[in-house]
Amino acid sequence: MLSTPEEKNKQPLLNQRRRMLLTIVIALLFLLSVVLGGLFLDEGRIATNLNERNVPPSFDHLFGTDWLGRDMFTRTIMGLSLSIGVGLLGATGSALIALVLGMTAASMGRVADRVISWIIDLFLSVPHLVTLILIAFTLGGGFKGIVIGLMLTHWPSLARVVRAEVLQVRSAEYVQMSKQMGKPRWWIALHHILPHISPQILIGFMLLFPHVILHEAAVTFLGLGLSPHEPAIGIILSESMKYLSSGMWWLAFFPGLCLLIVVRTFDQIGEYLRTLIDPTRAHE
């Protein structure tokens, strides 16, 4: 875009596009530091210390300590890191299921389409927190139960988007042409359709992420997820409920706030990516 020097001076240093990119980079760095922090923080800092129980926030313990004298800052970071890990696995699994089912529905004929659409409707008709609790419970809880539960419950809406996209691309002329030239279905799917829908998948994946993390926290909060001594954010929050009435606000406040920030960051990244990649929204 050409512009006169005057106009250029009026423009802020960063245009909207650059600002978005910068935000995304900063947000990613923040998330990365949380994950790395969780991985490399010393396990010893969450060892119990019965002499320093229930200490309010200070410089030694930024987020205070809990009723066993464990440092809440370390526990929170480890919990977030664990939650992000679980979220990553869950969202990846869900996105993969959505991709496979969406593609199959749209390109493998009528019967497949009907069956898959029916399954999508079935899953969408029940709130997925309920299905999640059911699956996690049947699998006996724990890390495995919760990850599989998350994978199996968060795909339907993304699958529907993928299916619609594929249907659209399939009717495009070059795909028709390719078909006429005798290319097999899977070849078309792989070479023509998949590249076209990858932005949708990526954005869908990013937007699933905060969802998955919140649901992981919700299920562990209810006690169906990980073992209660592990530093998962849902567990930390659920424990802190018991101590709220005795005035220990820092047990719930900081971890809750951190969860909120992390989830919001993911959400923001997803939104910006969508604005940047999705052509229909690029002008917004």
Add this chain to the structure above:
Amino acid sequence: MNRKIVGIGLLTVLIFAILLAGCTQSDSDQADDATNDSEENNKDELVLAFGSEPETGFDPTTGWGRYGSPLFQSTLLKRDDDLQIVNDLATDYEADGEVWTVTLRDDVTFSDGEPLTAEDVVFTFETAMDNGSVVDLNSIDKVEAVDEYTVKFTLEQPQSTFVNALVATGIVPKHAYTEDYAENPIGSGPFQLVQWDKGQQLIVEANPEYYDTEPHFKRITFLFLSEDASFAAAQAGEVDMAYIPAAFSNQEVPGMKLEAIETVDNRGIVFPFAESGKVTEDGLPIGNDVTADAAIRQAINIAVDRQALVDGVLEGYGTPAYTSVDGLPWWNPDTVVEDADMDRARELLEEAGWEDTDGDGILEKDGLKAEFSLYYLASDAIRQSLAISAADMVEPLGIKINVEGGSWDVIGQHMYSSAVLLGWGSHDPHEMYNIYGSDNAGVDYYNTGYYENETVDAYFEQALAASSEEEAIEFWKKAQWDGETGLSAQGDAAWAWLVNIDHLYLVKDNLDIGEQRIHVHGHGWPATDNIVDWKWSN
């Protein structure tokens, strides 16, 4: 679009505000009613908030009344405030080897007016034996009524602890024992059932036919509330007594005092005693090579700082535990070990050949790492805290305990091959035989570690064969520690007992709950042991 969202938001907030206002309004009304009620009827009514409901009902032949008073039934014998055995329904009893003869009072009637006779006693014990429930009556060969008021028990072999079966088993009426007896109990106890709303409350009234001291309170309501709700109810003045967890103990409630009652409600770590390799009939692995080493078990026993656990986890409301029977007449005080002594624990480990050869902070011996799992009941916050704290306390020694939370099902899968945090506590010395006797290895939650020591087993045999409890006490003590060997931390250290948990009750200032005995395991109910003696103090 945005305006619409704001509009919806405002509407939601408004509706919420109205709903909330509505709720608080009605709540406070109810609270007012309740307080008025309790003030008016202060004289002979009582409202108690206990956490745990006896879900299986009130049938003594399936276990009701083991903790606390059976309320509706009475027992042949009972323990007084000093835990000595005294007569209740019985006027006399006599043990002669395998044969126990009990003579009954002849003036006792059930609450429906029918007399209580030897037939009912025979019926009760026979039913309990057939039920094969938690009431352990395996040792009975037969029960006979000699005449209308004399019962003869014939045991398979002499057993001094049989007297506890007579203390714990409430007598049910033969003529009124039906399918739903557990929900409609009729008995000869101080109270009779008025109403039981499952999951909510139990209302009882004084039994006019009761033969002994009439209880001061004519009507008692037990509310089954969660811990938070109990505390809230106490704050609102709706209950006269509430069972609360230690976490709430530092908060004052106006008009109520905190009663901390000593217990044998203990928690400890049971170690697999056997070496690994075998499996149970169901294919579950037995034993653990790390904890099979006596040095490891003793080092942990010496290294844990029990007082710190009491102060830290129980807010000071508890006592350090050294055996499963601390403070009871058959406890051997020599079992107390000097704990929180890291240096001695290290010495012990070193003597036994444990050494950190690869510098990772964990000891090794012959290629075996000093590492094992410790399971605890995930839903129990105190067990969780104890497990984590204890594991952290022994870590500096170089013993790594991996803490795992789980449900009873999960624990059941691992309890023979991993350490478990369990709790016991009873007024029956037989419990010690249950959890340490080699005959009980792998039976239910008894002796999960497959502990076995011939000398200890021999003492148990002698204690059981003794003709009376007094005579047996010497052998119970020797089983714990006889100067050379024993089941306690001085000897084999099959368990690392950690703490006895005080039972905490918030009690109205002017309510006198009498002299409480050392409480047993169980949430709330043990306090009812002497409920007949409770009264207002002014």
